[in-house]
Amino acid sequence: MTTTDVKAYGTGAPDADLSQMTIKRRDVNPKDVEIAILYCGVCHSDLHFARNDWGMTQYPVVPGHEIVGKVTRVGNEVSKYNIGDIVAVGCLVDSCRSCNNCKNDLEQYCPEWVGTYGGYDKFLNAPTHGGYSQGIVVDEDFVLRVPENLDLAGIAPVLCAGITTWSPLRHWNVNEHSKVAVVGLGGLGHMAIKLAHALGAQVTLFSRSPNKTQNAIDLGADNVIISTNETEMEQAAGQFDLIIDTVPYVHDLNPYIGTLNTNGTLVVVGYLGPLDPMLVTVPMIMGRKSVAGSLIGGIAETQELLDFCGKHNITSEVEVINIQDINSAYERMLKSDVHYRFVIDMNSL
Ligand SMILES: NC(=O)c1ccc[n+]([C@@H]2O[C@H](COP(=O)([O-])OP(=O)(O)OC[C@H]3O[C@@H](n4cnc5c(N)ncnc54)[C@H](OP(=O)(O)O)[C@@H]3O)[C@@H](O)[C@H]2O)c1
Numbered sequence: 001m002t003t004t005d006v007k008a009y010g011t012g013a014p015d016a017d018l019s020q021m022t023i024k025r026r027d028v029n030p031k032d033v034e035i036a037i038l039y040c041g042v043c044h045s046d047l048h049f050a051r052n053d054w055g056m057t058q059y060p061v062v063p064g065h066e067i068v069g070k071v072t073r074v075g076n077e078v079s080k081y082n083i084g085d086i087v088a089v090g091c092l093v094d095s096c097r098s099c100n101n102c103k104n105d106l107e108q109y110c111p112e113w114v115g116t117y118g119g120y121d122k123f124l125n126a127p128t129h130g131g132y133s134q135g136i137v138v139d140e141d142f143v144l145r146v147p148e149n150l151d152l153a154g155i156a157p158v159l160c161a162g163i164t165t166w167s168p169l170r171h172w173n174v175n176e177h178s179k180v181a182v183v184g185l186g187g188l189g190h191m192a193i194k195l196a197h198a199l200g201a202q203v204t205l206f207s208r209s210p211n212k213t214q215n216a217i218d219l220g221a222d223n224v225i226i227s228t229n230e231t232e233m234e235q236a237a238g239q240f241d242l243i244i245d246t247v248p249y250v251h252d253l254n255p256y257i258g259t260l261n262t263n264g265t266l267v268v269v270g271y272l273g274p275l276d277p278m279l280v281t282v283p284m285i286m287g288r289k290s291v292a293g294s295l296i297g298g299i300a301e302t303q304e305l306l307d308f309c310g311k312h313n314i315t316s317e318v319e320v321i322n323i324q325d326i327n328s329a330y331e332r333m334l335k336s337d338v339h340y341r342f343v344i345d346m347n348s349l
Pocket residue numbers: 042043044045046048160161164183184185186187188189206207208209212246247248249251268269270271272294295296333334336338340
C-alpha cells in the first residue's frame with residue numbers, strides 16, 4: 001500500500017525524551033478521512049505510555065489522542081465529511097463493529113478496539129501512531145464533528161479528559177438531584193467538575209492541593225475538601241452518590257468509600273493496577289456501596305458530549321504549548337503543575 005511520510009514527535013525508549021521523527025500514514029482507503037492536525041491535547045496516559053508505566057508499550061511510540069484538525073482528503077465512499085471540515089479524533093480509531101459492545105455503541109469495550117496510538121493498523125500491518133504529528137488517516141466512523149462555536153485548542157481535551165468523565169456521569173444518571181465528588185484536579189478532574197456542574201449536580205472536589213481551591217470553585221465546584229485533612233474527610237461521611245477518582249497513581253480508596261451515600265459508587269478512571277492498601281469491604285456491605293471502573297466512552301457518546309459542550313459553551317482550560325516543550329510539560333504534569341490541560345499547537349512541528 002502507498003504511504004505518506006509525516007513529521008511526528010515520539011520516543012524510542014521509556015527513559016528517552018520525546019524528539020522529532022518521521023512516521024508513515026496509510027493511503028486514504030474508500031472510507032478514510034485524512035486530517036491535518038491543528039491541536040493535540042496532552043493526557044497523563046500519553047506520559048504513562050511513553051514511559052511504559054503499564055508494561056505494554058511497543059517502541060517507537062507517538063502519543064496523542066485528543067486530536068482536532070482539518071480534513072484534507074476523503075476516500076470515495078466517505079459520506080459524513082468534506083475537505084475543509086473541522087473534525088476531531090479521540091482514543092479510538094477502529095473496532096470489530098460486530099460484537100455486542102460495538103452494536104451497543106460501546107466500542108471502547110470491544111475486545112478488538114484499536115487505540116489511536118499503541119493499537120494495530122491492519123492496513124499498514126504496523127502499530128498505530130497518535131496525534132503528536134502533522135496528520136492522521138482515520139475511518140470516517142471514528143471521526144467526530146466539532147461544534148462551530150468552540151475554541152479549537154480548548155475543545156481538544158474533550159476527546160479524552162472530557163469523555164472519560166462524561167461517560168460515568170451519564171452511566172450513573174447524574175442530574176440536578178445528584179451529589180458528585182471528583183478526586184484530583186488535573187485534566188480529567190477539571191472536566192469532571194465542569195460537566196457535572198453543567199448537568200446540575202452539586203459538585204465537591206477532593207484535592208491534595210489547597211492552592212487549587214479557588215480555581216475549583218471558579219470551574220463550578222460547590223465545595224473543596226483537602227483529602228489529607230482527616231477532620232474534613234470525616235465530616236464528609238455518607239454524602240456522595242458518585243465519586244469520580246482521577247488520581248493516576250496507587251492510593252488508598254478506603255477514606256473515599258466512607259464519604260459515599262447508601263447505594264453510592266466510586267468509579268476509578270485514573271489508576272490502572274492492583275490497589276494498595278486493599279479495599280475494606282465493611283463499609284461497602286453496610287451501605288450497598290460499589291467500586292467500579294470506566295474506560296473513555298464510545299463514538300456516539302463522544303459526539304453527544306461534543307454537542308453538549310457546543311450547546312453549553314464548555315471547553316477545557318488550556319495552556320497551549322509548542323511541541324518542542326513536550327518534555328518539560330511532562331515534568332510539570334508529574335508535579336501536578338498544569339492548569340488544567342496542555343494542548344500542543346501542531347503548527348510548531
Ligand atoms: N479510564 C480512562 O479511560 C482514562 C482516560 C484518560 C486518562 N486516564 C488516566 O487518568 C489519570 C489522570 O489523567 P489526567 O490527564 O487527568 O492527569 P493529571 O492532569 O496529571 O491530573 C491528575 C491529578 O491527580 C492528582 N494527583 C496526582 N498524583 C497524585 C498522587 N500521587 N496522589 C494523589 N493525587 C494525585 C492531582 O490533583 P490534586 O493536585 O488536585 O490532588 C493531579 O492534578 C491518568 O492515570 C490517566 O492515564 C484514564
